[in-house]
Amino acid sequence: MKKAEGKKSWSFFVDTGGTFTDCLGRSPDSEWFRAKVLSRGSLSAEAIEKTEDRKLRVLKTDNWPDHFPIGFTLKLGGEESFSTRIHGWNKDAEELILEDPLPASVDLPVAVELESGWEAPVLGMRLILARQGLVWKSVGAEMRLATTRCTNALLEGKGTAPVLFITSGFGDLLEIGDQRRLGLFDLIPQKRDKLTQDIIEIDERIDRNGQVLTTPNYQEIKKIASDLGSSGKRNAVVSFLHSCRNPEHEIKVAEILSEAGFRKVVVSSSLYNFPKWLPRLESGVVEAYLSDVLDHYLNQVQDALDQPDSLRVMSSAGGLQKRSKYRAIDSLLSGPAAGVVGAGSVAKSAGLQDFINLDMGGTSTDVSRYSGHFGYQSPHQVGDARIASTSLKIETVAAGGGSICRVENGLLRVGPESAGAHPGPACYGFGGPLCLTDVNLLLGRLSLDDFSTPVFPEASRKRLDEMISTSGKNAEDLLHGFLAVANDAMANAIRKISIEEGYDPATHALVAFGGAGGQHACGVAELLGMDRVLLPADSGLLSAYGLSCAQVERLIEQPVLGPLVPEEIKKNEEEMIARGKAELLEMGEQGEVIEKRAFIRLVGQDSSLEIIYREPESLQSQYRQKFEQVFGYFPSQAKIEIDSLRIRIASPAATEQEETFASKEQLVDRSGAGGMDRSEIRPDQIYAGPLFVADSFSTLWVAAGWTVRSGSQGSLLLERNQEYQGTQNEMPEAASRELFSSRFLCLAEEMGAQLERTALSTNVRERLDFSCALLNGNGYLVANAPHIPVHLGAMGVFTRSLIKEFPHLSKGDILVANHPAFGGSHLPDVSVLAPVFDESNEPVCFLANRAHHAEIGGGSPGSMPAGSATLEQEGVVLSPQYLFERGESRMDQIEKALLQAEYPSRQVSENLADLSAQVASLRYGIDAMEQLIAEYGENEITKQMNALREESSLSCSHFLEGFGDTVLSGKQYLDDGDRIELQVSMQEGSAIFDFTGTAPARDDNLNATEAIVHSAVCYCLRVLIGSNLPLNEGLLEPVSIVLPTGSLLNPAFSSDASQSPGVAGGNVEISQRLVDLILSTVFQEVACSQGTMNNVTFGNDNFSHYETLGGGSGARVGQEGTSAVQVHMTNTAITDPEILETRFPVRLLAFRQRMGSGGHGTWPGGDGIERDYLFEEETQLSLLTQSRVQAPHGIAGGESGKCGEQVLIRMDGTEEAMDSLRQANVYPGDRLVIRTPGGGGAGEAELLT
Helix, strand or coil: CCCCCCCCEEEEEEEECCCEEEEEEECCCCCEEEEEEECCCEEEEEEEEEEECCEEEEECCCCCCCCCCCCCEEEECCEEEEEEEEEEEECCCCEEEECCCCCCCCCCCEEEEEECCCCHHHHHHHHHHHHCCCCHHHCEEEEEEEECHHHHHHHHCCCCCCEEEEECCCCCHHHHCCCCCCCCCCCCCCCCCCCCCCEEEECCEECCCCCEEECCCHHHHHHHHHHHHHCCCCEEEEECCCCCCCCHHHHHHHHHHHHCCCCEEEEHHHHCCCCCHHHHHHHHHHHHHHHHHHHHHHHHHHHHHCCCCCEEEECCCCCEEEHHHCCHHHCCCHHHHHHHHHHHHHHHHCCCCEEEEEEECCCCEEEEEEECCECEECCEEECCEEECCCEECCEEECCCCCEEEEEECCEEEEEEEECCCCCCCHHHCCCCCCEHHHHHHHCCCCCCCCCCCCCCHHHHHHHHHHHHHHHCCCHHHHHHHHHHHHHHHHHHHHHHHCHHHCCCHHHCEEEEECCCHHHHHHHHHHHHCCCEEEECCCHHHHHHHHHHHCCEEEEEEEEEEEECCHHHHHHHHHHHHHHHHHHHHHCCCCCEEEEEEEEEEECCCCCCEEEEECCHHHHHHHHHHHHHHHHCCCCCCCCEEEEEEEEEEECCCCCCCCCCCCCCCEEEECHHHCEEEHHHCCCCEEEECCEEEECCCCEEEECCCEEEEECCCCCEEEEECCCCCCCCCCCCHHHHHHHHHHHHHHHHHHHHHHHHHHCCCHHHHCCCCEEEEEEECCCCEEEECCCCHHHHCHHHHHHHHHHHHCCCCCCCCEEEECCHHHCCCCCCEEEEEEEEECCCCCEEEEEEEEEECCCCCCCCCCCCCCCCCECHHHCCCCCCEEEEECCEECHHHHHHHHHHCCCCCCCHHHHHHHHHHHHHHHHHHHHHHHHHHHHHCHHHHHHHHHHHHHHHHHHHHHHHHCCCCEEEEEEEECCCCCEEEEEEEEECCEEEEECCCCCECCCCCCCCCHHHHHHHHHHHHHHHHCCCCCCCHHHHCCEEEECCCCECCCCCCCCCHHHCECCHHHHHHHHHHHHHHHHHHHCCCCCCCCCCCCEEEEECCCCEEEEECCECCCCECCECCCCCECCCCCCCCCCCHHHHHHHCCEEEEEEEEECCCCCCCCECCCCEEEEEEEECCCEEEEEECCCCCCCCCCECCCCCCCCCEEEEECCCCCEEECCCEEEEEECCCCEEEEECCCCCCECCHHHHC
């Protein structure tokens, strides 16, 4: 091999993905070279012949140079036990010489993998150089790198658990999180994994203003640090409450730890210097957890470059960082971010102003949007981890080339499971399952000759034949069905980053890239009404290309938290710009301001609106304009404040050459030829589909009705013929159920996103206490977004009640109600309903949403009075009425009712704002549903809605059939002894749920309604069945529900609210008792969970706050209960400790797991929560709880969990035990300590011994 003269400098641009690593190399002469290797640091090939015992002939070697793979380790597909080192390589003969003889059992041809022992970027770089006859040590090299190494380590749990130092009283904050469980319908709730090991609580405290209340004992901390260091601990996180206001304690403790020998100490306030403790804490832990992984990986790459400061790494925000400044949390979306940068560069060069990126790789697809500028997000989520750093706004869907295709309950599924890099799709030859890559291969949409790894079509066919045999479906339906399901999943992801944010994807072009992006681009574009697709040159390596045109940049963020004063903002800007330019100068780059963003909000709100601006003087008017655009109005006399600033400072951007497309081309029909090489496409010709176009790293499928042409820089532009009808609206029959289910669910989720985006109140916008649903033309629930379970089953009862009251609705009508006699639950839950019509003006379906208004009047602030006895005392009662009639607003009548009730609302403007958001959500849903009806027809929509209900109905019948002719019964008791009784009689796949024997209606507010009972029964059936079914009222079709009139489950309501029973606690407390009755006492599937929502409301004339507290879930035989989590009928988030203290006159002294409160058993129940409040103003307190006397029962010999308890500790030390339902006045210095119940255990405890 020749040796280069001197150390000529090469540049490498490398993106390490989940399966493949893409490498671009640029020589000193600016010539480009390409390579793709496996991300495990391996090469792949196909072994076809054993020429001698130690010689193996291979194909598809991707031009390995002479001697290059010598020393690598060879492994054979299907022979896990055999490996051997490569002793020699004869390129001309394509022959490997092995150290050890091949096993006699080897069945050729077979896939082989050659492990280099190098990191994949190093392998790719050395392969490119070796192909040019260069020894890698003989050249100078610099590298720009994007990597998923930390992402994979996080998802696979392969980091180093750090020690956490945290404010005393909050040692379990990571475990509790925001209390929400991951899946609504898991019998045992699932939570995020905790990444820490030892947790050390430090007695220190800083208040909301940054003033020190308690100074840590630093001498004691030194001893702790020394002991931990002696035991081998090397990574730590320091995170204290309100450290964003004053990091003094964090910094000092970190210094002590470093002096004690800790290698990595993360100070949480240095990562995220903003109020909101939990994301800052989680980010610090993730950073420390991944630091060893990142350091080892980058050190390996840096050492291979053989010259200092030659490595730049891409951040999730789309800018390059210096190796020494790079953080693990910056890397988690670095690969997708590089793709976004590359796509943006190519698209803008091609003259596209608005575009959506579709980056489809081996395990997932990433989508992002450019509408004049890129979007950013902070915090963002990767797997189950929430990261408080800023990233480009990228939506990821589990639909990649390696996504596993399967038939489940007769439905076609694609993902979310992936075959990964190994074994990979079936066609890789390593025994993998049928995947999306196999589907495209079998449909003739991939070129065998241009594949980046050896492929075995017969392996794909074998897996397909197995599926045909087990499913009874034919090959064409399966293949086209899987393709349609995958396309729909990607289209839904694009809807989330476009339609849900107020942008129409049809006005954007689609930029497709990644190894598989071009295969699905036409199908996805058609689903979204998009007419243009751009496939960049090097589309299969675009993330690597993006690194070549990325800028070295810094995002400087700073909290401001004050009034909007332009002069003060300019001072902040000057300091931030100076800091950013200085940091770029350290990296040898001159910086310039690229963009400024301000985050502005109304005083008292938690969420801000993001404003891109030039001069601070324009911010007031820009904010008002955007507020009116989002919310439809601007509140009079509103006070606004600026929350924070973000300034992007970057090195000068590279000049991109404009790409042009010839205006007059000759149309060439190659559709009959099957496929063509990309190099064959001439700029002066246009080619009509269907055909595939392949190059070495990607394949493009040009569908029928589309044309493709080439640009001056090698991009391919696809355009859709508007007149071509084709089959784009036809769904494969085998996939139609799954596709419509997905589309209906997506519609409900989009309605929810619209409601969240436009709501004003914290309860709706932050705690997400709302639900959205689609119902059929008769008012039965069809699909809902996975929001709050207690809302969802009630939607059908509510809708049918209003249809009965208003049988002749018209287009433009929107109804509203919160009355419990009409499908309501309790008064804060306000529901709105709108019909969707067909051409004959008959309702095809209904759309509804229900949102909890945290203030709607009543005897105490927060509208959850513990002492109410009548409906009137609980707030403003809205009987069914028009909110809009034929498009004309009746909002003034609602405002009048809110103001003039006996117990009027204290926040009328907020009520009206949230109602407007609920209306906006419905209008969005109406538009989307009308488009679906126009696209597929009323009959098809009705058929598919009925089919979804039938699916749930059949699943429920099948579940009930398993019990034969059986009668099950049980009782649960409220804390005062009132009984809820149920007998379930099952016969031939049907059941009667008879609640006869339940106690009469109560004089307090623990009365439920028919809607609440339906919700509880529907939820329990969904949980018991266990299949991945949409929660809809088809589950109730085989079920009859008997509710004794006048019982606490079905009280009688009068037209006079003052004569109607109270229901404030029925929705929240009785619903939980019903679930325990059904799941635990009657069906005995799981022990009782905490059986309460632990409703805490406090406020005065100046504020009100409402929250529900999690507790312990019950255990089941074979599985422990989950601790400190929201259970069953609720899943609302709890307010962050720093936000709680910043917004309200209260301090949180502790928020911890109530250790030992779960019931003992072979499988113990989950523990409850302890929450300790210190009040700083005179405040009215209201508690609505249960399980304070009646303990959550165990099953199968397991013991009961501990009852909950609540104690009011007066300033003088006097303690007052508080009952389940209690109101009290509290004063400055008083404390409230709530200990929530634990879940019941399962199995006898002594069996453990």
